[in-house]
Amino acid sequence: MSIVIVGSVAVDTIETPKGRVERALGGSATYSSLVASRFCPVSLVGVVGEDFSELHRSVLESRKIDLRGLETVPGGKTFFWHGRYGSDPNERETLVTELNVFEKFRPVLPESCRSTRYLFLGNIDPELQHSVLDQVGDGVFVGCDTMNLWIANKRESLAALLGRIDILFVNDGEAAQLTGESNAICAARAILAMGPYAVVIKKGEHGAMLMTETFRFVTPAFPLENVLDPTGAGDSFAGGFMGCLAAAGDTGESTLKRAMMFGTVSASFTCEDFSVAGLANLEYRDIRRRFDEFALMTAVGGEF
């Protein structure tokens, strides 16, 4: 099956202890779509300005991502983010955020996207996430990301959204902020009580946990020797996770577990290079090879 991914498309200037890139391709929907496109057909819904370069567009097009839902605002400027990482890749400082055309973004799904069975709502204002849900049918499986800003400022809208989605992706800090629970299991349980079928709590280089009412799954991160730029790792995780589900056309327990592992290895490729460079030429067979390696690294196997 195919998937629709809604979120930001951006240009990023990124500084890490290992280097710097200027005005590179970024945005939540970009990372998620580049990864998910290795699993299944992807339609991206977002907005860019007239300054969005042909080079950046071609990165998405070369992966056969359907861009009919990517609006270009005449005379507008693309969302810009400038961030800096210190020695801890889990912590970053935002130096500049220019919303530009993203400020007035009102996602409109092309007709071809409205009957999708899989939808990923990247991190945007929960009110916009609601508006996307209003445009799709009932049988859709919805994954959703959010961030500290919306938890603090749009709590009611976000709470209502949680009753409309199937799986929420948050990091450990966001889970604590949303629920007031610092323990990950307690936070996950509180989130499930708000409505979604499942929640994934991401811990960056320390892995991730999936919880539903009936089972949990925990995974370490794929161990990396050289993290160049963690930007987009969480979006890539969600892209691999949701792409795995859509490709399987299934959301049962064993597929959700596989999705956790595919999300984890997908994120690892993103971290190994700046911006989307770790994804641009990635093929499914590369992801699959690392998945198999990771499975060997984490499974006791045989009779245990």
Add this chain to the structure above:
Amino acid sequence: MSIVIVGSVAVDTIETPKGRVERALGGSATYSSLVASRFCPVSLVGVVGEDFSELHRSVLESRKIDLRGLETVPGGKTFFWHGRYGSDPNERETLVTELNVFEKFRPVLPESCRSTRYLFLGNIDPELQHSVLDQVGDGVFVGCDTMNLWIANKRESLAALLGRIDILFVNDGEAAQLTGESNAICAARAILAMGPYAVVIKKGEHGAMLMTETFRFVTPAFPLENVLDPTGAGDSFAGGFMGCLAAAGDTGESTLKRAMMFGTVSASFTCEDFSVAGLANLEYRDIRRRFDEFALMTAVGGEF
């Protein structure tokens, strides 16, 4: 097979955000032995003072731990530690350390221990760890723990020790301190170059990694809702790990992977109560039940 465990036996006063215990049973060899004794027969080699209570001794005796190697110094006082944890269970502050009889501890293995095939050297001065190795035969499989103090002050002795042991247990901070590498894989590789067959890097609530020249294994921690007191978690990990190997009489790849999982679940029981209360009545079937639960939580299973 059986195992010999050498290390500290102590009384601890522990403060955590969830409570406090006074002069409770503690020490690295205590935790490791209590856990390992659920897997195989254990002989403990250590030292206590005349003040070591019958109640504390009976906790060890009730687990059938052989205490012929536990020396009692007449008129001496048992090693005392007073520590405090904040909200992050991975960080603690030492308020008081009174070495007492531990200051002049010179471990002497009873004759019955000298032909052991499995030996765990808990965290003591590497010179004493050397002296223990001088008392055993060649065919012994040796696990070894250490700490920041010895890495800083006894580096040469520790480096020489690494050429004499099979597996080193360190936490991520110690691995970085020992090697100058902040990345866990790079640090593990540097440690392997110093001699041991394998290294386990422990990350507390974030799990652990095992690395040899030919394979690696990564595991998250067992997810816990309520951590009361993490004291002894690392020692319990090593006790479960080494106990698993000794019980199997095998140190092959698949047994080492199982040992990582058994170490992880063993540590989780320790964290669920103060001092050794989580271990005192623990049976192998409890550990095994949690192992099976953990295996389900971490393995994708089936054809992936």
